[in-house]
Amino acid sequence: MTVAVVQFGGSNCDRDAVRALEHVGxxxxxxxxxxxxxxxxxxxxxxxxxxxxxxxxxGAMAARSPIMAEVRAAAEAGVPVIGVCNGAQIGSExxxxxxAFTTNASARFQCEPVHLRVERADTPWTAxxxxxxxxxxxxxxxxxxxxxxxxxxxxxxxxxxVLFRYCDADGNATEDANPNGSTDNVAGVLGERESVAVxxxxxxxxxxxxxxxxxxxxxxxxxxx
Amino acid sequence: MTAYTATVTVRLKRGVLDPExxxxxxxxxxxxxxxxxxxxxxxxxxxxxxxxxxxxxARADEMAERLLANPTIHDYxxxxxxx
Numbered sequence: 001m002t003v004a005v006v007q008f009g010g011s012n013c014d015r016d017a018v019r020a021l022e023h024v025g026x027x028x029x030x031x032x033x034x035x036x037x038x039x040x041x042x043x044x045x046x047x048x049x050x051x052x053x054x055x056x057x058x059g060a061m062a063a064r065s066p067i068m069a070e071v072r073a074a075a076e077a078g079v080p081v082i083g084v085c086n087g088a089q090i091g092s093e094x095x096x097x098x099x100a101f102t103t104n105a106s107a108r109f110q111c112e113p114v115h116l117r118v119e120r121a122d123t124p125w126t127a128x129x130x131x132x133x134x135x136x137x138x139x140x141x142x143x144x145x146x147x148x149x150x151x152x153x154x155x156x157x158x159x160x161x162v163l164f165r166y167c168d169a170d171g172n173a174t175e176d177a178n179p180n181g182s183t184d185n186v187a188g189v190l191g192e193r194e195s196v197a198v199x200x201x202x203x204x205x206x207x208x209x210x211x212x213x214x215x216x217x218x219x220x221x222x223x224x225x
Numbered sequence: 226m227t228a229y230t231a232t233v234t235v236r237l238k239r240g241v242l243d244p245e246x247x248x249x250x251x252x253x254x255x256x257x258x259x260x261x262x263x264x265x266x267x268x269x270x271x272x273x274x275x276x277x278x279x280x281x282x283a284r285a286d287e288m289a290e291r292l293l294a295n296p297t298i299h300d301y302x303x304x305x306x307x308x
Binding site: 056057060064092093098099100102103104105106107145147148149152181 | 238241242243244245247248291292293295297298
């Protein structure tokens with residue numbers, strides 16, 4: 001399994017993602033977007049950062065770059081794809097996942113640890129957890145507020161495609177535990193296939209034991225193992 | 226062909242929270258202005274040549290659909306004028 005970590009101009013979590021993936025035993029390499037997707041990529045990470053300076057909207061430019069057509073085709077063929085932070089914004093903007101991530105309710109950039117409740121444990125991304133588990137993973141974003149139209153929100157819930165919700169340490173998805181004003185406390189969702197996911201929190205920053213508070217994010221990256 | 230400017234205005238759908246507009250409103254109020262509400266929008270002025278105004282509008286419309294607006298959160302309108 002070689003995972004392609006797609007690097008755009010302004011990506012800045014690509015090296016962290018590679019290192020965290022290697023820590024959980026997954027071969028990973030950075031791929032410059034202009035070089036296209038390697039034929040042997042059997043997993044794809046859209047990493048965090050500020051691709052194209054967040055011009056227009058976060059992720060809007062990268063979502064329309066040629067490599068994303070290849071990423072969408074790979075996703076449709078069943079290749080696992082995860083978008084983290086700016087990668088989640090790119091994923092939503094490119095139609096890989098429903099909804100949109102926009103300006104935090106606070107109107108500020110927020111960099112802080114948050115708790116997430118695992119809403120589905122029967123996906124590749126959450127096989128390491130039990131449904132209802134509470135994990136601690138950091139966020140670092142200014143545009144992470146999940147928005148989705150009411151009809152699409154109802155579909156999202158009916159289809160059980162919410163993967164993680166922001167919650168307190170006891171697993172309650174309260175308003176106080178919602179760092180950015182996301183609809184229904186949504187922190188991460190599945191695409192049309194369960195092999196595609198986007199989330200604003202950074203699992204690669206909660207994987208290496210030396211980095212500090214939590215290694216709870218490692219289980220998400222183990223999807224590629 | 227005629228030279229047109231297509232003006233695409235992209236704004237948040239009604240009911241979608243606009244923290245930047247709220248912050249801007251608060252700053253205006255701090256400056257002593259009295260206002261009921263404030264909404265912000267992005268305006269794109271696209272210069273293009275087209276056979277007629279309808280074609281210019283159709284092309285600008287597609288630009289909005291495919292890039293300038295995000296249909297999940299935005300409404301947009303297109304206005305075309307000869308340049």
